[in-house]
Amino acid sequence: MEFPYNQAIALAEAPRLPLARFRQDVLTRVAAGWRVLALFALPGDDIPEPVCLLGRDRDGRLAFLRAEPTLAYVSLTPECPQCHLFERELYEQWGVVPEGHPWLKPVRFTGTPGRPDLPRPGPGVTDYFQVRGEDVHEVAVGPVHAGIIEPGHFRFQCFGEEVLHLEISLGFQHRGIEAALVGGPDRRTVHFMETAAGDTTIGHSLAHAAVLETLAGVAAPARGRAIGRVALELERLANHTGDLGALAGDVGYQPTMAFCGRIRGDFLNLTALLCGNRFGRGLVRPGGTAFDLDEAVLRLLDTRLEATRRAAFGAAELLFSSSSALARFEGTGRLTSEAARDIGLVGPPARACGLPRDARHSFPLSGAGAKDIPMQIHDFGGVYARTLVRRLEMEASLDFIDATLADLPPGPVNRALPATFPPDTLAVGLVEGWRGEICHVAATGPDGRFAAYKIVDPSFHNWFGLALALRGQQISDFPMCNKSFNLSYCGHDL
Amino acid sequence: MDALAHLLAALLLAPLLPGIINRVKARLSGRVGRPLFQTYFDLARLVQKGVVESETSSWMLPLGPVVSLATAAIALTLLPGPAGPSPAAFTGDFILAAYCLGLGRLALILAALDSGSSFEGMGASREAAFSALAEPVLFLCLLALAADAPDISLSGMLGRGLTGSLAPERLFVPVILFILLLTENCRIPVDDPNTHLELTMIHEVMVLDHSGPDMAAIVYGSSLKLWFFAAATVLSVLPVRAMPPVAGWAVFLAGLAVVAIAVGLVESSMARLRLIRVPRLLGAAGTLAALSLVLTVWR
Numbered sequence: 001m002e003f004p005y006n007q008a009i010a011l012a013e014a015p016r017l018p019l020a021r022f023r024q025d026v027l028t029r030v031a032a033g034w035r036v037l038a039l040f041a042l043p044g045d046d047i048p049e050p051v052c053l054l055g056r057d058r059d060g061r062l063a064f065l066r067a068e069p070t071l072a073y074v075s076l077t078p079e080c081p082q083c084h085l086f087e088r089e090l091y092e093q094w095g096v097v098p099e100g101h102p103w104l105k106p107v108r109f110t111g112t113p114g115r116p117d118l119p120r121p122g123p124g125v126t127d128y129f130q131v132r133g134e135d136v137h138e139v140a141v142g143p144v145h146a147g148i149i150e151p152g153h154f155r156f157q158c159f160g161e162e163v164l165h166l167e168i169s170l171g172f173q174h175r176g177i178e179a180a181l182v183g184g185p186d187r188r189t190v191h192f193m194e195t196a197a198g199d200t201t202i203g204h205s206l207a208h209a210a211v212l213e214t215l216a217g218v219a220a221p222a223r224g225r226a227i228g229r230v231a232l233e234l235e236r237l238a239n240h241t242g243d244l245g246a247l248a249g250d251v252g253y254q255p256t257m258a259f260c261g262r263i264r265g266d267f268l269n270l271t272a273l274l275c276g277n278r279f280g281r282g283l284v285r286p287g288g289t290a291f292d293l294d295e296a297v298l299r300l301l302d303t304r305l306e307a308t309r310r311a312a313f314g315a316a317e318l319l320f321s322s323s324s325a326l327a328r329f330e331g332t333g334r335l336t337s338e339a340a341r342d343i344g345l346v347g348p349p350a351r352a353c354g355l356p357r358d359a360r361h362s363f364p365l366s367g368a369g370a371k372d373i374p375m376q377i378h379d380f381g382g383v384y385a386r387t388l389v390r391r392l393e394m395e396a397s398l399d400f401i402d403a404t405l406a407d408l409p410p411g412p413v414n415r416a417l418p419a420t421f422p423p424d425t426l427a428v429g430l431v432e433g434w435r436g437e438i439c440h441v442a443a444t445g446p447d448g449r450f451a452a453y454k455i456v457d458p459s460f461h462n463w464f465g466l467a468l469a470l471r472g473q474q475i476s477d478f479p480m481c482n483k484s485f486n487l488s489y490c491g492h493d494l
Numbered sequence: 495m496d497a498l499a500h501l502l503a504a505l506l507l508a509p510l511l512p513g514i515i516n517r518v519k520a521r522l523s524g525r526v527g528r529p530l531f532q533t534y535f536d537l538a539r540l541v542q543k544g545v546v547e548s549e550t551s552s553w554m555l556p557l558g559p560v561v562s563l564a565t566a567a568i569a570l571t572l573l574p575g576p577a578g579p580s581p582a583a584f585t586g587d588f589i590l591a592a593y594c595l596g597l598g599r600l601a602l603i604l605a606a607l608d609s610g611s612s613f614e615g616m617g618a619s620r621e622a623a624f625s626a627l628a629e630p631v632l633f634l635c636l637l638a639l640a641a642d643a644p645d646i647s648l649s650g651m652l653g654r655g656l657t658g659s660l661a662p663e664r665l666f667v668p669v670i671l672f673i674l675l676l677t678e679n680c681r682i683p684v685d686d687p688n689t690h691l692e693l694t695m696i697h698e699v700m701v702l703d704h705s706g707p708d709m710a711a712i713v714y715g716s717s718l719k720l721w722f723f724a725a726a727t728v729l730s731v732l733p734v735r736a737m738p739p740v741a742g743w744a745v746f747l748a749g750l751a752v753v754a755i756a757v758g759l760v761e762s763s764m765a766r767l768r769l770i771r772v773p774r775l776l777g778a779a780g781t782l783a784a785l786s787l788v789l790t791v792w793r
Contacts, residue, residue: 139612139693146690161616161769250694252686252766258523324683325765332768475616476769479691 005060005363008214008427011042011443014066016049022067023074029054029063030080035357036344037062037430037439039076039086040454041094044069048094048114053428053441057362062428075101082344085460108171108493113179124153124169131157131164139475143172150489158475166470166478168463173493181453185212185286185421194281197457197491202228202235202271203433204455205284207440210365210429212286215421215442219366224288224413226404229365231271231280231289233373233397236434238267240390240397241312243486247387248319250480251328259315266308273301288414298405305405309398316391329384333469333481336381345465347436347458348393349485352386354379359432373400382469383477386484421448435459435488457491496739500575504725505567507747508717509533511724511754515681518758533717540710548703551608558605559704559711565598566718572648573725576734576746579649587647588636592629595678595719599625602712606700613692617699620769624684624696627776628677634783635670639730641790652726655733666786668731672756673779675723677772679716682761684772694769724753 003009017025030036034054041048047069054063067073075098076083087098088107095115098104105127111120124143131138136159143151151172157165177192193208194201206228213220220228245260268278275283275291283289293301319325335345340353350357358375376392378385421444429440436458445451466485470478513530520527529535547555569591574580580587603622606614639651677684680697692699701712728734728749734742767775 137612137615139616141693146692248765250689250691252682252689252761253764254519254523254762258525262524322763322765324767327771328765328768474769476694478693 001065002061002063005055005062005428005430006210006214006366008217008422008425009064010422011066011424011426014064014426016066016068019067019070019073022050022052022065023076025065026052026054026076026083027079029065030082033058034063036080036082036086037428037437038441038454038456039083039090040441040452041090041096042066042443042452047071048096050090050096053439055362055430057357060363064426071095072097072099074099077101077103081342082461084343085464106171108174110171110174110176123172126169128155128169129157129165129167131159133159135159136164152489154478156470156475156478161474161476163470163473163475163478166467168467170463170489170492173490175490175494177494178453178455182450184450184453190285196455196494197435197459197488198279199239199488200235200433200435200438200457200491202231202280202284203431203435203438204440204457205280206232206365207429207431207433207438209284209286209288210431211427211440211442212417212421213366214427214429215425215444216417218287218415218417220288221412221415222409223292223411224415225365226408227274227289227291227293227413228284230401230404231274231283232431232433233401234267234271234274235280236397237312237394237401238264238271239434239486240394241267241315243390243483244316244319244387246483246486247329247383247480248325250483251325253319253322253325256315256319256322256325259311259318263308263312263315266304266311270301270304270308273297273304285414287417288412290414292413293408298408301405305398305401312394312398316394319387320391326384328477328480329387330382332383332477333386333473333484334380334382335465335469337379339468340381340465343464343468344461346461347432347434348389349386349462349465350436351375351377352389353381357437359430359437363430365431372403373397383480383484423448433458435486435491436462455494457488457494459487459489459492462487463492496578497575497581499577500573500580500725501571503575503747504570504573504718504721508721509537509714511720511750512717514751514754515758515761518755519762522758522762533713537710537714540705540713541707543706545706545708548609550610551703554608555605555703556708558601558608559701559708559715561601562598563711563715563718565594565601566715566722569594569722570718573722574649574653574729574735576653576729576737576742577739578735579647583645583647583649585646587649588640588651591648591722592632592636595722596625596629598715598719602700605704609703611703613695613699614702616693617696620696621700624677624772624776627773627780628674631670631776631780631783632674634780634787635667635674638664638667638783638787638790641787648726652729653733653735655731655736664730664786664790666782668727670779670783670786671723671727671730672753673775675720675727675753676757676760677776678723679720681757683764683767683775686766694766721750724750727753 001014034056037055038053041050049069050067052065077087087101090096092107095112106121109121109123112118139156141154143153153169155167156163193204196204241260242264245257248256271280272278337353360373373396376389378389423446426443431438439456441454443452469481512533517527571582572580572587572591603618606618640646643651685696734746
């Protein structure tokens, strides 16, 4: 069934479709330009019910498709590659077998909770795709890395310096967040959200706030939402700045790397000015924000923002005027827009492939002036395009923050949500975090508590994009390609 | 004593060069930077540590650092100082010096392959490929220096300065030597000595499995190698041997500092080349060297 993204639906209204019909519906919609936002399972009575949430960027419509309870169905992946990882997850979490899935392997190596008969694999222990032949060699990187980064395992099949295939195996950061959310919301819930991916605290907590507000049918006050959106853009600025610096560092370009390291800290400190925490913990709460901004803070924000803007633009300009750095970025790690569409890429990497996908435009937050941040699109699809899109988005975000702070709506920042939520209801929260679209889906049970809570971090869609972007590239360009996506490990592993 | 002065100075002062480079890079990126003498501290720390060796490696692994240090020291012995020729100079000694450096590299490559790691194999393959390209460039450059030298040895070829003001072709030589310095000492734009990204490294990834005193030998050996190329660059430009000894020494040491600062400036102002583009840089250097040789001989 179709519904607007900012409305909750009663689960009773969504019919349990026969499996063939469910499959056909998903494929028809994807062919008509819908995107798979989430594919997971509701617990059902005894046997899980696969459900699929699709979105249409053009008009912000969502479609919720629910299959009858089953433990096996015909895989969607051969016809619809963007379901690839979702179906592996469905198999791992719920034991629902997507028959005919071409690459049915563990996602997080958790074992299948509902199927104790299936043995639990060791972390990272699985068969990897292999290329055999004279002069072909395999390089394994991680999960322990040389830098201070999260754990992930990368298998390269190389022919000399050329990468034929890259397989990425994650799951080392799995904490069981989704399982811990069932039965909520409670006092822990919001903290789980803030740490789902620590560098996207604001993004995930806004998505969670949107879910609860939609469930309760309450809109956050305009002032609270505006502060939340300013924090979201500050988060984007800090991380995009960090990414520009890291990209410069990966090609050995000192100046931008050094400047951006400092400027990222300046942006984080601006977030700290809003709520006392550099990563925005404790700021966004369902129903608005926990902090208001007084005149003194606003003035301070204004001056510091101006100085930081100048510094950030200067650092970006240095990078984009260095021919040696641009020579590394251009033509590296290209992804075609067809491939990006097929695998359901989101966020800056998708926009760098010319796909107009931005949740701020398709699914704007309630109480937000609709399309006030211009979307930045480039069509080249490589490291250069991803870098450029980040730089342009920084400019757009700064303009938005300036305009919003200059004209902050009056009134309260928070509205209390009711203590209980409607039973057997489903609501969706969509937020464009700095990495891309964050999707939260909550389904309540008969008691009005979460029966299922699904979090889809943009990394979940995009990791496969990185693997594709590296095909035919030099293995020495991997770190640069990796930074140009800069995906989350814990956001993927949850 | 005079004859050994340069060798002693090199052995004592070589670790200062990376210190200067790092200081310049830090200052240009707005940081204070590590102390000038950090390489000495690192060496002192490494020497006191134990060595961890993989159980699957053979005697080649510890041999690599020793050979690379010894060969760098031999090559340095053959280099003339600012005040006099090398004590070990003989006709054709530049071939021995070049292949001493080559032998040191070979030993490190074999040690890297011995470790069995896929990273180190990749690094070894890159090092072998690029040094094979750098070698003809070095020889063309030395031949250009030898063409009108009174004596075909490093001592005869270096330290006389650019002969006369009408030798524009000789101006290429220090440029080529500087490019070779960047290549052979794994500096930007060929390699990035500061990176932690194993997949992009050349030299650094080859020495990942060394630790303790072995690592100290590698760090010290690469300082000596850096001194060798920096000193050769300085001696190819400045007529220090024609100056009074004290002035010659002062100019020579100042010249070395300038080369180190120049390396720091290059590293602070440009990105690394794409790995497959490195041969083009060396190709350009080779072309310059050939041109320089042809012009020198023709005159």
